[in-house]
Amino acid sequence: MGASTVKTLVVPSRRQQIVAAQKTILKQIEQHNYGEQARFAIRLALDEAACNALRHGNHEDPDKHITFQYEITDQRVSISVTDEGDGFDPGVLPDPTHEANLDRPCGRGVMLMLSYMTEVSFSNGGRTITLIKDRNCRKPEA
């Protein structure tokens, strides 16, 4: 299947609808025959991005929306997740692997996305995260 599928999903900040949007995206990725490791990585990163948008971006306000914009080709999956929050600076996030932070229950989402995706970028003042996974990407490199 060589065609590129570019789609946009806009959902209110409600868990059920966000999960449904994630499932829609993941199902389309399956149709492009990405391997199990790639699908695991994308599912993990997408879930982290969606949770961050819901919880930290939109503060679970159902009047705010999350926009998923995604393009899937046979060689690359690109997903952008945008919230309607105040934004943030990803550069100031503490290192969750630092010994002092290991027993903190939160703060690993961005690190996991960076570990599993080919590329991760932030824009729109931190309100948009773009996740890219290439088919031949070997990450994570533990």
Next chain:
Amino acid sequence: MADQKSRLQILDTDDVKRVRFRDRHILDETLIQQIADEISLVIDQATEPKILLDFTGVEHLSSAALGAMITINNKVRAKAGQLRLVNIDKQIYEVFVITKLSDLFQIHTDEQKAMSSFS
């Protein structure tokens, strides 16, 4: 909430509580909270809890689930208890390694060894 189906299977083996997850995908935060609450109850009911978390069948975990495991670990330690993890899928184990949580938890590949490791 009282009628909510348990997300765990809990078996007693000697004085160890063996906890297995009913869900393959531990991503949803509501689910994670329910799991954490159920395990907390198990911890509360023991003096020095010994808990084996069996990840058989679990295919996906989010960082929120990892966070819940850390909270559980902290709670077990506060009661001078012991926590072990076993049967973690290779890809999920990689998540533990990447986040360095493989240094925080005692993770076993073998159930017998995990059970023997409790003092």
